[in-house]
Structures are given as structure tokens and as C-alpha cells.
Amino acid sequence: MAHIDIPYYLDFLPQSLLQECNTRAKAIPNVPGLSLAPGIREQFPNVETDDALRFVVQLYEETKDELNQVLVKRQEDRAFMDQETLQCLEENKDVPYLSPDYQTVLGRKDQTGRLVAGPLPPQETWTKVDIPASMEGEQVTLFGPPDSPQMAINAMNALHRKLPNEPAIVTELVEESGQVPRWGADNEDSMTPTPQNIIGANQNLIGCYDRTLTFTDEARGKHYALAEEKLSKPIKRIPGLALPDGNHLYHGNPLPLHILDFGLQLFHNWQHPEALVFYVPKLENEEEATYLKRFIERAERTIKELHPAYQMGSIRLFIVFENPRAIFRIREIAEALAPYFVGGSLGWHDFLASAARLFKFDPNYRIPVKADPNIVINHIKESHLLLAEALTPIGGIKIGGMYGILYEDGNEHSFEVCMVGYIKDVIVQLKRGLDGFWVAHPNFVRMGLAIVQAWRRQEQTPGDDTLDRLIKALVPTPSEQEPLLNFVHSKDAPGLEHDDPLYLRGVLAADLEVSDVIPNDHPDEVRYNIFQALQYLADWLRGNGCVALPALMHDASGAPVFVRIMDDLATTERSRWELWAELFHKRVSHETFETLLQEEIDFIKSGAQTPTKRVQIFWNEQTERWYPIAIKLLKQLVMREEPVEFATELLIPFTLDIIRDAEDPWKRACELCPGHYQE
Template structure:
């Protein structure tokens, strides 16, 4: 009773370490706004998460994903989304990355069409990272952001002439913010990230004709999109914004969502600007959705590219769907980073990026993602050649006939020892860096985020738990193979203290071992890892 009385008097509790200047962000008015968001939407969020679990249980029992019979009228109806604002008409090259001040400055100064400031897969959600990111974005919107290298060697300043459009990605519906309790419950990470950013920046961005704009991750159903629409309408009303001012792009990065793309667009039709092929998380979702289906095990990650039939069908159906409804169809990520000291290898990597972007532009995408500023000229050149106008919505792709079977057809391929060991190594290295507070990590000249680790550990789990699989050299894929690979890492990474997360390598090994041996595939790697932060 005493605890209930205390919560009535003080309904919000901040459990994170007190950081210098946090009162400027977490003002009484801002905290009151977060309380109202929680009370209005937490029960609905939990209902949607319960619906996810129920549907996954049906998949585990043998059901296959399919287009919904109850929403056929939406798919077959003649409707379009609201007109796109001028700032979002041309999105041919978008750069993505975490929300630390240096990244924010470099991204907004990069010359990209848009910058997706990511609170999700490329930001480790420590309390310090989240508040530092919110502060950096607030200063960026105000035009006052700068950053000095710790050794004083370089001063980074936001270019006032930058035309790069800011788009913010909050965390997904499944993630909590453990450092903020409302009425004794954890606040949604989604509502914390988006709500706090909107509270401080929405009016300023609206005055500039720049939104605010958001990317919405990890949606699995139209009802989850409809919940976001409710949240955004609530925020618009509370902050005095015009109806539909807050525009969103939805990442199609879960297998269930590909069967509801029309429905997701319809649920958000007053504010949606497009859909994005979040291909790495999409592969992870395929693995997770079919975790109990022995006939849908995928080969090693390097063999699961966008030319594989199920991924080609997914991307082309997304283009067809978006263009029919007047929305952008955004392409996927190029994660390569410059290979210092090896110009031949670097040019080979750039050639792979160029080929991937040519595939996207030729298929009809309206823009694409890169992880590093050095890739912007490559991607821009490709899209400038293929897309003289601001987008390709006139490309309707009536030739695409992606039925249910095409969208779930497994890839053909093999598992090599190198591919198996690479999954183990990348998972451990990324996890170690994440546990040390880094969400975006360079590994083997790729800028990796949580999606890469999710694919790797989900593949390991499915290969090992289905049994009777072999490497291409005939070696059984079993827990002895996994244990040997895992135990070899400390010596393989002998210089690990020089690596991101070097101090957490042993903890990461233990966590991957635990998750891989578990009888159930964990829903998200970041859920148990978050409790260790």
C-alpha cells in the first residue's frame, strides 16, 4: 500500500545513473508527457506483443505465414497514401548510424539525402548513450551541435548549409526502457525514444518543413502500425502539430509483415512516406519464424543474398506495393567501410556495393541505404543514372507475382567451416562490444549492428537444434563443433583488448553459449543482453 501511495504522488521513477545536464532533457513537462504516453498506450502495446507470441506459437506448430483473408478488401481496394512532403520526395541516398554527436555531425554533413539517426539496432541503449543521443539531436535541430575529439585533435561542427533530412528511428515495440518506471512499470523504449525527441524538437522541425520524420522498426502486423498511428496522432494533438505532420517510413524487416504491406500502408495512410527493405533483420525473422521447420533451414549467411528467390520476391513485391499506393520503396543497407591500406580489396568492395545498388535501382527502388559516407558517391552515381527524377513511383512492376510460396521458399546452399566459424566469431565480437556500450561495430570491414549478430546466432541455433546437418566437407554440425569453435576464440582473438568490447569477450562467449544451447530460440538477443548493461 505504501508503494502504491508513493507512485500516486510520484508516478515516474528514473533508475539510471544521474548524468550531468539530464534535467535539461527530462524536465517536469517532458516527464509528464512520457507518463501520459505510457498510460494511454502501454496496455495496447502489451496486447500487440501477446498477439505476436500467439502467432509465433502457431508457426511453431506448423502453420505457414500467408496473406490475410480478413483484409483482402484493403489489398484489392483503390486507394493511395497521403501526398509526400517536399522534404521526402527525393531520398535516393540515406546514411544510417548511431546517435553519438560525432556521427550525427558527420551524417548531416555527408551530403546524403537523409540521415536515419538510429536509437535501435546501431545504438546500445545504455542510459548515457540514450541521453547523449537525445541531446545531440536536439542541438542538431537547433543548429548548434559541435564535438571536440577527446585528445583535442579535431573539432567537428555542423554545417549550417546541410540539406540532409533528419529521420529518427526509435526502438521497436518489444523493447523496454528499464531506467524509466511509470506507475511501477517499465516505459516502452519506443515511446521513450520517439516521445522525448518529439517533445523537444517537433515544433522546430515543423516550422522548418522537416517533419518530424521517423523510421518505425520491427512491425509484424497492421495492428501494430495502427497503434503507431494512434500514438502519433496523440502526440500531434498534445504538441499542437497539424494532423499528419509526423511522417513515417516503415521497415519491412519481419517475415509476417511482408504479407501485410498493403495493410500497414493503409493503417498509416495519412502519414506514411514509404516502406524499406530491412533485409538483414528480414533474414533473421525468416530464421526465427521457421525455427521449428526442419525444411526451411538456411545456408550460411554469405550465401543468402538478395538474388536468392525468397529475398528477390520480397523486395520486388515491396516495390510493386509501394508504387501502387504512392509511397517510396527504399532499398537496403550497404554495410561496407573503406579498407585502409589495400586499394585492390577496397575497389573490389566498392564494386560489390555498386552492383547491389544497380540491382536496386534497376528493380525500381526510390533510394537506398549506406553505412559510411565513402559509399554515398557510389550509391548516388548509380541512382542518378537510373533515376533522373526524384523517385521511381511510375515504375509499377506489374510483372511481379510474388505468391505465398515464393515468399517463403528456402535458399539452396551449404554450410562451410569458414561460414560456421565466422558466425561464432562475429556474434561474440558484436556481443562483447554491445555489452561495453557500442551498438555499431566494424568487423571484417563491415559496419555491423545487432541484425548481423541476430542472423548469426539464429543460424547457429537452428543448425544445431535440427541436427543431421553437415558442413560441405562432411563434418557433422553438432555441439562439439560449436564448442570447439567457441573455445578457440580467446586464442584467435589474442589481441582482443585492442578490439571494441575486448574486456567483455569472455562474458560474450558465455552468453552466446547459453543462448545457443537453450531449448528455445530467444526472441531477440538484445533482451537478455540488455539486463546485463
């Protein structure tokens, strides 16, 4: 076996699996050292060209050592934080959880004197952010994968997607704003990273930028094409630093997915400045940002050598602040990335999941329950304000998180309840000084632009009633409308001052005891997490990383109303960490979990539909090979004493055809990854 450049990646692709991948891979004669899984080049000849792949491997050669150092430091920091959390357990004996004297890892320094988690002393001067003209304006952002031409075209045409009964005031406000939406073209948590999806997404985005993308659905007789004007502005989210790709091997090593995906995007679209804005997920501190800046600098120098017309400094980066370490280093990360940094957003599902991982050994920590409809309003305030306080003075763009609740088609009551939640989330984020937010479906884009424009009118002319009229048009039922208007015109939820002893924990929503919505260990909360996670994992394994799963909200009277929640891998990470903590700290027994798991399996198998519960991902011919694996993976994710850092450590092998195409994928995975999976 070849020397492993980045041993961290063996947590995702064990050495025996890599050996088999290398045995099967086909060498690329004109790119020495590179080999690809069979069939990739044949499927995507215009993307996986010799020149493009040569560009990617050059980036890898120039950055692999520094990337390895970054990932080694991550592992060392994880061990330090776990050790300190265990030490805090001793220090916290008989200390109440909400006491100012309660100790956590926040603010602790390692043996070199380096502060591992928590804010650093402020600098006196900071670099101002340079926002390209194309990125100015409202940041209403549709988020979803570009892995199919149909989805990419729908996302690009989102502004033109008018609902049949769109209120006239929505049309008026959208036209008045003159804004076009952004599209977070997600090659990360919304996507199963098979080569067909990752490379297919690159192919689709090339067609978006050069305006050639079309698609015909022969079965439905429907043709899809890009609109002539007012298209969304795509911003690709590349995979995080931690993910390797076993389908592209260089001297036996898996190429990092972020280098592959970024490199292909830059190589093929260097002449389109609007294509050179990226979301980067899961950075943890300014040290990792320094690696990223050097990577970008090398990429720009290399593309400039190939194309002298390329304008240096064209790349811009949005950082998704979704880690409990990164949230306290927003401005330091921005400074480390200057002049490439353009703004930041908050991915709150991953944010809560990673906070749960940080405090995993603390038995008093409780993650905010997934059933809480007001998480953003009540528990994400401090991080919203921190983002605004950090980026406003330096001119950075500030984007909130995702509104992922979708209404049930044809159900007016479901639509109205979704609108109540949507309007609340948007208004809360605007009150907190943010410039935009994410939505999970094109149908919400125009309404989002209208809400923002109505808010701007009210800011400019106090007493303007446009926002009230818009709300009444979107939520016509008086029993829903009145409390919503009261909420919109009331003050924001109370928060913590910076000098509050619990402020740092408050930023991480780590200052909660038992939820007043439902306890984390309540059977209904456990069931909900199992039910959603199982369906998501089965569909992810099938190749779909973005799944709208049925759920319940409640109207103003408390009556349950069916909705759908757009789940991606971040929401499942959040579910598994909540379940893991309840099992590890023995608030839920293994026997109880196994019983509830089996009941949810039986419910899914039956395809049952009840007044309060529905299956979305049915157990059928398409999923029957994946559901048993999803069950095994979920058990491993939540029942292991030492859980994997990321669910993808267990999932990534299932993106390889050598396992996916096997008669029994689970058996094949166990054969190729001995010790990696539990039977």
C-alpha cells in the same frame, strides 16, 4: 511489487531485477509515479525535463493497455505458428522441400479464422500517400547511430565528405543532382540502449535540428561543427515495440523504449517538421500498425494542447519491413497508418533472421548463408519487387536495404572490390523500381548519389554513357571493370511469378536447399558466424552497437581481399539463428560447436592477424570484462532448445548500471535474474 502493465516485458527485465531497479531509482517529485535510475537527469538536464517526462508518461498512460494487447497477440501468434510448423512436419513426410505440395505456416488461419502469416485478399481502394516536399527526391540514406556528437556531425555533413581522390565525374554528378542525403539516425539496432546512448542521442539530434551541435576532440585537437548548407536530413529510427527501459520506471513499470524515444523527440522538436519523420522497425502486421496510428494521434493531440502552433498531421513514418509477416501486408500496414505513412524500407538482415525464426522447427529450411556476397541480388528480389508493387500505385517511397561492406583504409584493391559490390547492389535496387538504399559509412554517400544520378541520365536518354564512365572511374582495373559492366547491362536475376506455388516462400528466401556458396553446417561458415558474433556481442556489451568487423571478399579472379562489414544487432541475430538451426537440427553437433567456439576464443585472445583473418575487437583491458559474458550469451542464444525470441531478452539487463557497474556483471545479472541465464 507493483502491478505489471505489460507482462511481456518481464521476458527482458525479470521481476526480481525490476524490484531492485525500483529500489534504487530516484522519484521525480513533479512527475508523480515516475522514477529514474540515478544520474540520468544530472547528465541530461535539458532533455529529461519535468515537462518532457510528463509528456512521455501521459503517452504511456493513454496507450499501455492497447500496447499490452498487441504484445500478448504477438505471443499467441508465435505459439500458433510454431504449432502449425510442427504440424506441417507430419504433413510433409516424404514430400520434397521444393515440391508445390510442401506445407508451411504461410496461409494458415487460427481458430478465429484470422490469417496469421501470409497475404490477405486485396482491397479495392487504398489511400494515397502524401509525401512532404522535404522528403521528395532520391533516398540515398546513410544509416548509423547519433549517440556521439562527432558521429552526428559527420552524418549531417556527409555530402561534404569528399574522398581525396574523388573522380571528377562523381563531383559533377553530385552537383548536378542537387540532392542531399538522408541520415537514418538509428536509436535501434545500431545502438546499445544505455541511457547515456539513448538520451545522448536525443540531445545530439536537438543540436542537429537547431543547428547548434559542435564537438571538440581535445586529444586530437580537432573541432567538429555543422556545415552551413546542404546538411543531411535526419530520420530517427526509434526502438521497436518489444523493448522496455528499466531506467525509466512509472509506478514500478518499465517505460517502453519506443514511447520514451519518440516522446522526447516530438516534445523537444515539435517546431521542426523535418524532425517529425521516423523509421519504425519490427512491426508485424496491420493490427500493430493500428496501435501505432492511435499512439501517434494521441501524441499529436497532446503536443497540440501544449503548443497550439503545432500543425496536426506533421508526423510521417517509414516502416522497416523486416518481418516475414509484415512483408505480405505492406499495403495493409500503409492503409492502417494513413495519413502518417510515407514509405517503407527493407531491413534484410532482420528479415532473414525473423524468417529463420518462423521456420525454426522445419529441418529442411536453410537461411541464406552469411558468406554469400550476392544475397541481395539473388535472394531478396521478390521482397524488393513486392515493396515496389505495393507502394508505387499509392505513391509511397520505396527504399531497399543496407550495403554494409566497407573498404580497408589505404588499400586500393579493397576499395575497388567494395565498389564492385556497391555498384551491383545499387543498380539492382534501381532496376527493381526502388527509390533509394542505405549505406553504412559517410564515404559512400557521394558515390551513391552519383550512381543514382547517372542511372537517371540513362533512363532519360537511352544510350547515355555516363553510368559506364562513372563505373570506369570508380573501378579502373579492367579485370574487375568488364564483368561489372556486363552485370550492370544485363537483365536482373530470375525471379518467381506470383502464381508460382513457391512464390510466398520465395519472398522469404525460404525456397533454398543447401547453398552452392558454402553449406550452413560447413565448419568455415560456423566459424565465421561465431567469430563475428562474439566480437559484436563483446562490443555491444561495452556500449557500442555499431561495429565494423573484418571480413573477406573475393575479386574477379577469386583472390581474397580484406574488407570490413558494418555489423549491428540485426546481423548478429542473423548469425545466431543460423547457428541455432544447425545445432537444433543436429547438422552440427554440440561437441563440434564447442570445439570451434574455443578455437575462435583462442584466436581472439591471441590478437592474431593472418593473411585471411583479423581480430577487430581485441581482448584487452576495455573488453576483458565483457568477452566472457559474450561467450556465455552466445552459447545460450544458439544452444537452448527453446531460444529467446530476441537476443535483447538476454542483453537488456546489461544496459542497467546496477549490472554494468558491478565488479562481476555476469554474477550480478544471475543474482538479479534467477533462471534467466544459464551458467
